Amino acid sequence: MNLSLALSAQVKTAVQFGNADNSALQQVIAHNLSALLTEMNTAFVDQRDIRWENIDASEAARNRISTLWNTSRFRCTEALLKENLLRTPGGQFQIRHIPLQLEKEATEEAVITINEQGHIEDLYFGIEQHQYRRLMADGRDLTDFHRRQMILDFLENFRTAYNRQDLELLEQTFSENALIIVGRVINVKPDSPDMMASLGQQKVELIRYNKSQYIDNLKKVFNRNRFIDVRFDNIDIIRHGARKEIYGVNLRQQWRSSTYGDEGYLFLMIDFEDQTRPMVHVRSWQPEKHTTREDVIELGDFDIIK
Structure with a gap:
């Protein structure tokens, strides 16, 4: 037809x-x-x-x-x-x-x-229906349930902002002192003269950016891509034990664009001190292929001092 x-x-x-x-x-x-x-x-x-x-x-x-x-x-x-x-x-x-x-x-x-x-x-x-129901069912109490509802809404807006290349919204999302960590795969040539060893090995180098640097880089990405398609799955939400307004979100991100594609582990530390305007203090991305589950950045890796 x-x-x-x-x-x-x-x-x-x-x-x-x-x-x-x-x-x-x-x-x-x-x-x-x-x-x-x-x-x-x-x-x-x-x-x-x-x-x-x-x-x-x-x-x-x-x-x-x-x-x-x-x-x-x-x-x-x-x-x-x-x-x-x-x-x-x-x-x-x-x-x-x-x-x-x-x-x-x-x-x-x-x-x-x-x-x-x-x-x-x-x-x-939005995220898929089965993920949404699972994450909402894990709410510990009414406050946690409402925060999870807000986090999922936040994630869906965050993801769609990349798809529509909404630099203004993304800039508002990060706190002024936000830490952005990006994993970059580099080739390391070992000292051994062995023929197979001379092919080199790959490891992940973690690069730190501040908010201004990250937004500037993102602007260049948007300018050279006709389309961007970002998808989230395998989402886990953790509330900080002592700071109840702080949440860590780990998920798997799929990125497709007109010039590039990758898959990796994304972590976000989100602060709900002002519930009308949640802020991201930390964003990290690590390539899935070269990162073990034990090496994935998560909420417990940070000491929160406020």
Whole structure:
């Protein structure tokens, strides 16, 4: 079947909530979500930009979604989307696990946030449903549960910021004194004259950057790449024993771009002292191929003095 004919068979996406209460607000939210998803589907088929005239979304949401759209168009694959409407710790609403088809046959699960008036505030790429449920189930208490909800939301925004090459958001994410550690594979030539030994060995050199250096490097990466696709899996969240506002997040990162690709271990130390603005104090990346699990940087490797 011709691709364009197949896609045109499903353009409209209706939205229902599994926890529907038939309130006027929920009806407004469902209508606004359906309008956005249907317009995305239509624009995907027509290979054009999203038209915002009939979509109730904030100006910031329109800009972020349009920027993401310019890196790779996407459509919802469901004619009827039925998911629970969730409440976030910040008082907004959220709908998760929205199946998206991207160009080049890639797939994603999207998250859309909506404010208390029913206006769309953001769309970003989420983590897979089974990971989200596992991580939320590990919450020790109500505070830890809410922090985990915020961490996963933070990670999803953090990841999507790379995909849409949002340098401003990433710069706001790191504290002014943030430590960024990047593992670089180098070749080491041994002293032995043995023929096999002369081929050399590889090891990982850890390079430290401050925030300014890292952002400058990232700007160059964005400038030379038409697209960037960052994905997270194998996520683990640890709360610091003494400093309850500090969390360590270890995960596996897959990076694909128009010029480069790699896989490695990412660590983030996130501070929730100001819950309205979580800050990253440490970001480290180590190449998976040349890093043992024992050598992966984690929260316990740092003495926290505040």
